[in-house]
Amino acid sequence: MTIRVERSWQALLARLQDDRQWRSIIVLGPVDSGKTTLCRYLGRELAKSHRTAAIDCDPGQSVLGPPAALGLAWEPWDGKRVSALRFVGSTTPSGHLLQTLTGVKRLVDRASEDGAQRIVLDSSGYGSTGALREFHYQTLDLLEPDYLVALQQADELEPLLGSFARRVDLEVCRLPISQAVVGRDPTERRAYRHRKFRQYFEGAAVRTLSLDGVGFHGMVPATDSPERFRTRLVALCDRRGFVVVMGIIEGLRLDEGCLELYAPPFAASQVASVQLGSIRLDRDGRELYYGPPGGGR
Numbered sequence: 001m002t003i004r005v006e007r008s009w010q011a012l013l014a015r016l017q018d019d020r021q022w023r024s025i026i027v028l029g030p031v032d033s034g035k036t037t038l039c040r041y042l043g044r045e046l047a048k049s050h051r052t053a054a055i056d057c058d059p060g061q062s063v064l065g066p067p068a069a070l071g072l073a074w075e076p077w078d079g080k081r082v083s084a085l086r087f088v089g090s091t092t093p094s095g096h097l098l099q100t101l102t103g104v105k106r107l108v109d110r111a112s113e114d115g116a117q118r119i120v121l122d123s124s125g126y127g128s129t130g131a132l133r134e135f136h137y138q139t140l141d142l143l144e145p146d147y148l149v150a151l152q153q154a155d156e157l158e159p160l161l162g163s164f165a166r167r168v169d170l171e172v173c174r175l176p177i178s179q180a181v182v183g184r185d186p187t188e189r190r191a192y193r194h195r196k197f198r199q200y201f202e203g204a205a206v207r208t209l210s211l212d213g214v215g216f217h218g219m220v221p222a223t224d225s226p227e228r229f230r231t232r233l234v235a236l237c238d239r240r241g242f243v244v245v246m247g248i249i250e251g252l253r254l255d256e257g258c259l260e261l262y263a264p265p266f267a268a269s270q271v272a273s274v275q276l277g278s279i280r281l282d283r284d285g286r287e288l289y290y291g292p293p294g295g296g297r
């Protein structure tokens with residue numbers, strides 16, 4: 001796919017290249033505003049002169065890693081290798097704001113520890129609900145990025161930007177949405193997530209994890225009825241809370257103290273906890289919905 005590099009993008013890049021002091025930039029905008037494409041462009045260009053990390057904060061139309069997780073990769077990205085994942089447990093931040101916020105923060109810290117000189121953060125669509133708008137405010141407040149890029153047609157992000165107008169050490173750059181953006185409807189979005197999940201579960205098999213010394217967290221069902229766990233998406237997390245592997249629960253055998261899951265190969269010795277997600281998948285990576293038809297995003 002050929003990217004149309006807008007003049008406004010070139011001007012932004014030139015400004016970033018002139019500034020020697022900064023560390024992180026976040027791109028915000030409504031759904032289908034070209035956020036991911038701009039981040040890919042900036043990441044690739046910045047990596048020519050600095051060690052540059054890309055962080056994908058969108059658990060829905062994820063690019064770096066599978067959906068329901070947030071990913072960290074190094075630029076220039078080879079299209080495959082993701083260096084760390086944090087599990088959200090759903091394909092939208094709604095209802096999972098804490099997991100998303102903590103995940104983003106931990107990925108930024110990890111990128112910094114691993115020597116990132118520049119960090120480019122992609123985000124999930126701004127503005128669909130009041131709770132999500134507040135979530136974006138809190139994310140900015142916590143991360144304190146040096147640059148905030150606001151992609152907007154008119155003034156969609158102004159309510160948020162107004163809250164940062166008097167902040168020091170934050171440079172706000174308003175950019176128009178590129179004419180080259182191609183919108184995606186809910187069916188295309190679902191099909192994209194299905195492809196990404198299917199790709200992730202290539203090479204998966206049913207595997208057993210001993211639960212000895214391993215705790216559950218995340219969206220833990222109120223009951224310990226094994227049936228409530230079946231088909232749930234889970235992540236096995238390492239000692240620092242990053243994903244070792246994601247899997248689909250096949251069975252919970254409490255009497256034997258083990259969890260059966262459909263997952264790619266993993267090293268059980270790395271697993272420190274099990275984070276439950278709220279979505280359910282079949283083995284082909286298709287999202288299973290309970291409730292009214294047409295649910296899902």
Ligand SMILES: Nc1ncnc2c1ncn2[C@@H]1O[C@H](COP(=O)(O)OP(=O)(O)OP(=O)(O)O)[C@@H](O)[C@H]1O
Pocket residue numbers: 001002003004005006029030031032033034035036037038058061123124125178180181182183
């Ligand atoms: N400058 C551009 N040149 C060519 N194609 C573009 C450009 N910007 C966006 N697109 C295309 O438009 C589509 C949507 O863009 P993109 O995924 O970057 O938007 P987004 O805001 O990240 O969307 P989402 O809200 O789903 O995360 C993609 O298929 C992308 O290839």
Ligand SMILES: [Mg+2]
Pocket residue numbers: 035036037058061122123
């Ligand atoms: Mg995107």
